[in-house]
Amino acid sequence: MQPRKLKSSLIIFLTAAAMLLFLVIFLLISAFALPCQYDATFLGEMKYKLERLKNAEGKRIVVVGGSSVPFSLKSELIEQYLPEYTAVDFGMYADMGVSVMLDWAKTEIHEGDIIIISPEQSEQTLSCYFSADNFWQCADGYFSLFSSLSSERKERAAAAFPSFAGRKLYYSVTGTPDPDGIYARSSFNEYGDIDYADRNFNIMQEHYNPNQPIGFDRDVISEDFIAELNEFYAYAAGRGAEVYYRFCPMNEQALEEGAASAIDGYYDYLTELLDFPVLGNPHNSVLAAEWFYDTNFHLNDSGATLFTRGLIDDIKLLKKDSTPTDIPTPPTPSFPERPSGEGDDSDADKFTYERSDDGWIISGVNAEGLRAQNLIVPYTYQGEKVTGIAADAFRGNTEIRQITIQDNIGLLYDGMFDGCSSLARLVLTGKPSTYTAGDGLRTGANFLIYVPKELETNYKLDYGWQKYAQYIRANVDD
Secondary structure: OOHHHHHHHHHHHHHHHHHHHHHHHHHHHHHHOOOOOOOOEOHHHHHHHHHHHHHOOOOEEEEEEOOHHHHHOOHHHHHHHOOOOEEEEEEOOOOOOHHHHHHHHHOOOOOOOEEEEOOOOOOOOOOOOOOHHHHHHHHOOOHHHHHHOOHHHHHHHHHHHHHHHHHHHHHHHHOOOOOOOOOEHHHEOOOOOEOOOOOOOOOOOOOOOOOOOEOOOHHHOOHHHHHHHHHHHHHHHHOOOEEEEOOOOEEHHHEOOOHHHHHHHHHHHHHHHOOOOEOOOHHHHEEOHHHEOOOOOOEOHHHHHHHHHHHHHHHHHHOOOOOOOOOOOOOOOOOOOOOOOOOOOOOHHHEEEEEOOOOEEEEEEOHHHHOOOEEEOOOEEOOEEEEEEOOOOOOOOOOOOEEEEOOOOOEEOOOOOOOOOOOOEEEEOOOHHHOEEOOOOOOOOOOEEEEEHHHHHHHHHOOOOHHHHHHEEEEOOO
C-alpha cells in the first residue's frame, strides 16, 4: 500500500475509533449520570422490593415469581397469622423472567427463610426467559442489580445497554415518565403488594383472556428451568432456607380443554423433577373468573384475600400449626356492567354482525367494507353497543390499510390481522388498560400501532403493551 493511501486509511480508522469512543462515553454518561427516569413506572418498584428483602430481619416468607405474586398476596395478613415471620413479596414481571428474580433472591437468603417459588403457568414464564430491556428499567438508579446476573444474562444485558441509554436520554429531554393507573409504582404498598383502589372486579371483556390459555402439558415447563430451580434450591438449602414450589392463581375459565383433568398428572411430573416439595393442592389455585382482575393470573382485591388465606393455611399445615385462620371468605365479586359511551359510527354499514349477550359482535366486513382502505370499528349498531370483534373478522383482508378501534372494544385476539398484507396502521383511541392483547397481535401482519399522543409513553411502559413498544407511535392526527 502506498504511503498516502496508508495514511488516509489510518486517519479514517482513527476517526471512526474516536467517534465510537465518544459514542460509548456519551451512552455511559446518559445511563449513569442522568437522573433515574423509570422510578415511577411499574418496573421501577423492583429496587424497592430488593431493599425490603435486604432489610427484612429474622425469619422471612419470601414469595418469588412474576406479577401474579403482588396481585395475589396480602402480606399484612401473612404477618398477622404467621407472626414469627416477615412477609416479603418478591414478585415482579413475568415478561422480564422469573429466573432473574431467583438470581436476585439468592443474594439475600437467610437461615430459617421459607422461599416459595410461584411462577405463572405459561410456557414463557416456566423457562429461562430473560428480557434485557425490562431488566434495565428495573436497574435504572440501582445498577448493582447487574452484578447479580448470571454470566449469560450479563452478556444479553450489555447488548441491550445502548438502547436503554438512548431511551433514558430521550426521556430526560422530553419528560420523565409518570404513568397513572394500576401499572405504576404508586400501586404498590409498603410490602410490595398491589394495593389499588379500583381493583374490585374482573374487567376482562370475556371474563378471561383467550390469548393466554392455561394448560398442563409436560412440555409447558422447560428442562433448563427445572435445572435452575433445583440449583436455586441447592444453594438456598445450603444457607439454611426451605424452598417450595406453589401454583399461582389460575382463571378456571382460561383452562384449555382437558386441562382440569391433567393437573394431577402435571403435579406428579413436577414432584418427580423437582428436588424440593410442591406446597399445597394445585386444584386450590384454580379459581372462578369472578376472583380475577385483568389477566388470567392477576387477582382482584377480594381474590387476593382468598388466595392469601389459602397460602397461610398451607404454611400452617407445613409447620403443624393448628391455630385458626379466621379470615372470612370475601363476597364473590360480580361482573361489572360495561360503561356506556359515544363514538364514531360512520363505518357501521361496512361490517357484518352477530348478537351477543352484551350487544353486537363484529363478525366480518361486507362487500362495501372490503373495498375500503380505512375502517373505523363502530361504537354502536342499530342503537346498541358494539362490544367485540370476532377473531377472524379481518383475517386475509389484503385491501385494508388502516383500522381504528375505539374504547368500546376490549379484547384484541392474537393473529386477528393475519394476512392483512396492506395494513400499515392500527389506531387505538383508548387508554392502554382499555385493551387486552396477547403476544401475537402482529402475527401475520406488519403494522404500526398508533395511540393518542398524550398516551404514547404510557403505552410503551404499560404492563401489557410494552412488548410492542418499538411499534408504537403517537397519532398526530388526533
